[in-house]
Amino acid sequence: MRTVTYVRALNEALSEEMARDDSVFIIGEEVGGVFGVTRGLDRRYGERRVRCTPISEAAFTGLGVGAAMSGLRPIVEIMYVDFITVCWDQVANQAAKLRYMSGGQVKLPLTIRAQQGNLTREAAQHSQHIEAWFAHTPGLKVVMPATVEDAKGLLKSAIRDDNPVVFLENRLLYELKGPMPRDEYTIPLGVAKIQREGTDITVVATSNALQKSLAAADQIADEVSVEVIDPRTIVPLDTETILASVRKTGRLLVVHDAPARLGFGAEVVRLVTEQAWDALQAAPRVIGGLNLPMPFSPVLEDVCIPDVPRIAETIRQVARS
Amino acid sequence: MKPTTDQMIEMLRTMLTIRHFEVTARTQYGHNRDLGSFLGALHSYEGQEAIAAGSCACLRCDDYVLSSHRGHGHFIAKGGDVKAMLAEILGKESGCSRGRGGSMHMFDVKLGLLGGNGVVGGGIPLALGPAFSAQYRGTDQVSAAFFGEGASSQGVFHEAMNLAALWRLPIIFMCENNRYAVRTPACEGVSVPEISVRAAGYGCPGVTVDGNDPVAVFEATSEAVARARAGDGPSLIEAVAYRQQPHCMVIAENRQEAELEQMRECDPLPNYETRLLTERLIDHQQLQAMKDEVTNLMDEAVAYAEAAPYPDPAAVHDYLWA
Structure with missing residues (x-):
């Protein structure tokens, strides 16, 4: 490496x-x-x-x-x-x-x-x-x-x-x-990666939200054992890896920077509730961006996208519910 | 370049095939509708046969064509199989797009036919691709984009002209001015009397020709093709004809009787037949034999398409990988 x-x-x-x-x-x-x-x-x-x-x-x-x-x-x-x-x-x-x-x-x-x-x-x-x-x-x-x-x-x-x-x-x-890796390699499309293993809650996160979710999981590592999954490709979606994780943890949070409304998180929640309902111990949640055109002023922009403290707090809430 | 005698006769055969195909397709479409099966929109090429016949006669098998929503004529003129076309229109598995495309989306990759388009102007930027590809691979293939005068008001027409001229891509922009964009007359939709003048804005040649005359279309296209193959870049050809049928089979149109009378006078088919007879390139007996062959071809196509099986609904996901 x-x-x-x-x-x-x-x-x-x-x-x-x-x-x-x-x-x-x-x-x-x-x-x-x-x-x-x-x-x-x-x-x-x-x-x-x-x-x-x-x-x-x-x-x-x-x-x-x-x-x-x-x-x-x-x-x-x-x-x-x-x-x-x-x-x-x-x-x-x-x-x-x-x-x-x-x-x-x-x-x-x-x-x-x-x-x-x-x-x-x-x-x-x-x-x-x-x-x-x-x-x-x-x-x-x-x-x-x-x-x-x-x-x-x-x-x-x-x-x-x-x-x-x-x-x-x-x-x-x-x-x-x-x-x-130093040597040549490829990664197939349609295979998710478990970026962090855990037992209390499954967090599915994409792109920069994955990095923020990993940071949040680190912050609360003493309280909650968080499994963080990166789907890597949202089409095709590796549903099996997500379902297997939820069947293990019983809890689901999806995090992305795109607006939550009608977004990728809603789709993951649909798949999980349809296919792993019996495994769920708490209502699944999605955190996404606000439903707004991104405002210019830095103080406004900063509240539009999920940040590490908010992700950490939501993980706690879902894990305890 | 002028067409040879053989080419002139072949252009007539192409025009007759297109005309008969369109009449056959309309009949089949109506027949299915009467039986309760509505087969979408059907855009007739009747009246524009000379454009496809004259221009495609200048193309080789390995040249590319990006067609429009009104594309049956291009498909036939480029060598497409009428049986597979009719089967496609009826939504059959043996259709040229396996029943997934329909009337507006006919493909035959072996013949360089990369599809029609359901979006007016949508195929114009696509046609840049094969032209770029030929230039990149170092071949002398050319790409032809067929579109109507309505599409010349789309932004993509102007973007594509600019890029093609800038990079001297081997492409022929073939604008078929059939006088109407759906029901809007060209004079109410296009800011210039001749669309070919738009070429000047991009520094490339543009010419307007009589789209009822396959020889005029051939001469203009052969020049444009020669320029493209030589690496001298794109050309715009406006071929003016008259769309004889409504925009499609589901939109009623009322045209003035005087206009329809004029249309009959400029109908490319009888005029071209008369010309070939007058110039003694063909005799009445040969003409009749040609018409009989075309009639037989359509009878075969109807029998084939009607008997062909529909796709298996269980195979609806085939050909999509994402």
């Missing part, structure tokens, strides 16, 4: 897959720069394979979908996930559906990378967590790496997948340091 940053892990995944397969190319605005994920790849692989576009998401995302149908393996970068709205037709009506609508004739090996997150004080059009939009669209896989090791292994699998994959990074994790 060696210690690297999340952004470095992503960069290595891209570089390795580009070295491995000439059909892999990157297309997007300012690629090679901005958040550093693609840094240096333009110099290493040249303009043919690292293509800076005009500010034209619908055109270059559509290009990616069409290129995927005609023999290439595109990686489309959307600088901020919020901008997906201007190419939503290409994502939801085209990329997600064409494999099925063609009766399986076309492959669609497309990866759409974007970062989401908040606390950078960029207000409501740069601070959304919208994984549920994608997850609610049949035909898209949705990946949300929360650790350095997963960032690399999951991105390599996303690129090799023959389906459209939405790969959602979290900009608050870019500078996170963590261990990463």
Whole structure:
């Protein structure tokens, strides 16, 4: 193992897959720069394979979908996930559906990378967590790496997948340091990871909420034995790992930064209440972001997203109920 | 480039096949509706046959076509199988998209047919992909995007023109001006009298041709294809024709009698038949033989599509992996 940053892990995944397969190319605005994920790849692989576009998401995302149908393996970068709205037709009506609508004739090996997150004080059009939009669209896989090791292994699998994959990074994790295997590896899509074992309560958390949940579990380790599960991919979802954990602990809390209303947490609660009702010893809970466009003022933004103390307190409440 | 005699005759066969297919499809659609089975929207290509026939005659088998919601003509002109098309329209497993796509979503990857589209303009940015792919792989394949004049007001049309011109992608933007966007006349929906002038805004060639004349369409397309294959980038062709049927089979339309009279006069099929007879490229006997062949082909397609089994409902999840 060696210690690297999340952004470095992503960069290595891209570089390795580009070295491995000439059909892999990157297309997007300012690629090679901005958040550093693609840094240096333009110099290493040249303009043919690292293509800076005009500010034209619908055109270059559509290009990616069409290129995927005609023999290439595109990686489309959307600088901020919020901008997906201007190419939503290409994502939801085209990329997600064409494999099925063609009766399986076309492959669609497309990866759409974007970062989401908040606390950078960029207000409501740069601070959304919208994984549920994608997850609610049949035909898209949705990946949300929360650790350095997963960032690399999951991105390599996303690129090799023959389906459209939405790969959602979290900009608050870019500078996170963590261990990463020295040898080449991939992590399959659809396999959750138990990040912390425990016996009193199951906490399912994604992306940066996973890191906050781990910190909360540490804080109250003397009081509550918390099992923390990272689904890693919300589509496909490793339901079995979650159900097995709830059957063991009897309690469930889901934590994410996206709004709780009609979100991923609601879906996990649905699955658990439908399939493990008898195992539940307390009402399951979800903590998510508030139902608001993200306000600009730092004092307002700070109350919109679950923080470590609130997660810790909610774990206590569910564990005691 | 002018079409050869063989190409001119083949374009007639394509046009006849499209016309007969559309009449057959409408008949089948009505028949099913009478039996209580409603098969969605059906968008007839009648009146626009010369555009698909003239343009696809310039394409190779390994070139790509991204079609629109009104795509039956493109499919036939690119070499698609009419039996599989009719089976698709009836929702059968042996349809060209295994009954998962329907009239607006016909695929035949072997022929470079990467589907129609249910979103007006939705296929235009998709067509950039195969063009980029050809350039990336270093082949001389081209990509053709077919869309109506209504789609030329969508943002994606302008974004795609800009990107294609910027990167000199081998793509032909084929705008079929059939005079109506659903029921809105072109003059009420497009800010310029000729859509081809929009090409100038992106620094690429644009031309307006008579979309009732397959030879005019062929000449314009062959130039555009040659430019694309040579690495000189995209072209916009506006082919002006007249959509003879309503937007689809579920929206009633009332048009003026004078307009309909004019439509009959400019119907591409009888005019092109007359031209080939007058220029002695074909005789009456050959024409009749061609029509008989097309009629037989449609009879076979109907028999095939009607007899074909529906997909197994237990297989509804097939072909989706996410």
